[in-house]
Amino acid sequence: MRCFSSVAAAFLRLCAVVGPVLLGVLTLLYTGRPAISFLAAGAALAIAILACDAWLIARRDWLTGGVALTTQIGFLFSVGGYAAAPFPAVCPLPKASPPAGMAIYVLPTGVNHRTAAFAYRGGSPWEKWDSVSNAVLVRHPQGDVLIDTGFGRTIRSQLEAMPLLFRLATDLEQSRPAADRLDAAGYDSKHLRFILLTHAHWDHVSGVPDFPGVPVLVTAAEHRFIYDGGFPNAPARNIDPRRFQDYGFDGAPYLGFDQSRDLYGDGSIVIVPAPGHTPGSVVVFVTLPGGSRYAFVGDLVWQLEGLARREERPWLEARVLGEDPTSVQQSMRRLSAIAMRYPQINIVAAHDPRGYVGIPELSRSAVH
């Protein structure tokens, strides 16, 4: 009898310690080949393990109990691997009170002829992609804002200073600089209060010299990055340093981003940090009085497929640009979550022409 009870005790201990391993095997069998028998065996085993746990606690067998706890935690951890990895939480659509008279216009400045293979992993080398470079004018009663500047009047000389290989791989077709488009529309440049950069790469700052005296808003991280070297931000280094105006993120979380900057305090132009492509890259959310919403994501992705398929830039381009892959992935996940949750927000990737459909070009009648 004594012998039998010691065998039974050993069995109960074994059940508490090894049971979770068997439970893990049953879980694997069920997920691979769903059958009620696996479920029933798993449920019975789980109950048996809990009963053995109770028995160990009653006997104050802390040594075996500790080992059993370890394997049981291991089992729970392995089951956790089956749980969904949801997108970052997306808060409710933030409130905005855009003032009457606010509007946005696109100012096309040119095109770079490339292929989808250049833009994102898995993109076809046969699919031609016209990588547009645009400036976007946001008209606002507190002062107009130009989001990026596209190719400026001096783009040719800026390009001549670039490495030969880069120039050979760049098939650029300039249309009309943003400053010329504004002049042609009769726009009074005294309304332009800020140039707001999504980031400081050459194709986004090229037109800055065409707007002398207009402050250029950058994050502190991007400001440092400009002077860290690298040919893609060489044109930014030639901008009068006194024109850069740093800003911080002192606002509440915004659509899953931890920080924000509400430029005019009315929710109409809200900037969030989205580092990765460059250390100080941002996304600019614009809300218009009619309720239209836009997210200007800069170069987080070059083509919208990058977000939809969550495909980053090809390895070589990401390395040449010095991207931080972990930050790029984080920023892309946040934007993908927003795109899925709020399809009414128009995602504008700087170089994808499809994002600008629906944004009018500036005309004389719009200005006067």
Ligand SMILES: [Zn+2]
């Ligand atoms: Zn860029």
Ligand SMILES: [Zn+2]
């Ligand atoms: Zn760019």
